[in-house]
Amino acid sequence: MNRSEAGRLFILDTNVLMHDPTSIFRFQEHDVCLPMVVLEELDAAKKGLSEVSRNVRQVSRFLDELLSHTAGSAIEEGLPLKSTSFKGEGGQASGRLFFQTLAVAHELPVSLAGNKPDNHILSAAIALQKERPHSHITIVSKDINLRIKATALGISAEDYSTDQVLDDVNLLHTGYLQLNDDFWDRHSQKLDSWQEQGRSFYRLHGPDTADWYPGLCIYLEQDNFEAIVRSCEGQQAVIETLTDYRHSSHSVWGINALNREQNFALNLLMDPELDFVTLLGMAGSGKTLLTLAAGLAQTLDDDRFREIIMTRATVPVGEDIGFLPGTEEEKMTPWMGALMDNLEVL
16 A cells, blocks of 8 residues: 555444445545455355345445456555445545555554454554554444454544434434423413323413424423323424323233333333334333333234234344354344343243
């Protein structure tokens, strides 16, 4: 690699390409480098019917298209990423793609633990730091252990998140809203309330309702009041009080909500007027357990549905575990573990 201009150079780990085959085009004007060990791992993973294998084969097609537009002697100068037909949301990438064409000396601590491919990537990064002292070298990997080791060695490392719909997941709406303490005072002049089949409804008028939408959960901390927005029109909204699934008398297949967020989730999951519910939360927050409990209750107890279909993404984390005995479809069995564990609880 002879190019020594200032700028950023991103070294991609194999798992990034397996996750997103278009990742080499996602770094705009910056350069991208693929160590030789990454090419070897891609070659070993190209066979099969899995999503990972299909992504690897797509990477190979991109690389073949890039090489077809470049003479062999120009590879060390970098392949112009804009020479392909691929065009991302931000337009064509204007950087260059480099390959590790020469062996590098391993300048890592002798006692450094970890697998051999990771250490090859770290060695390549150290070599590039010396070769391009004016460039900012960054390893991009979805392997948190590799990122930790790179940081410990003074190498910049980042997770790959370019494919996220939002750059900051904190921008996602929580699905619920806390009302001000004086909410009832400000809306008492135009307030209608009624009951219908044991359900309590309120019709509110005021500017606070302008940004509401059907399905939004609202609450008042001081009154322990929790409700869901049923309809909105201008500055008028109809809300319905929620069932308190934290109380033992309102359990769902023996499951009770432990906090306000879980109570909101169970109300949404048990609501026949909602066709689609998305739950977002940290691991262990109860998403799978609550969903399965609601599904079982409405299918087996309420006869609202005929069957439950459970699916789960089978995107590998780190190295693929390979095939289990039987057909390739059985390869998804480990990823169903969380569902089976929750079914046992229920």
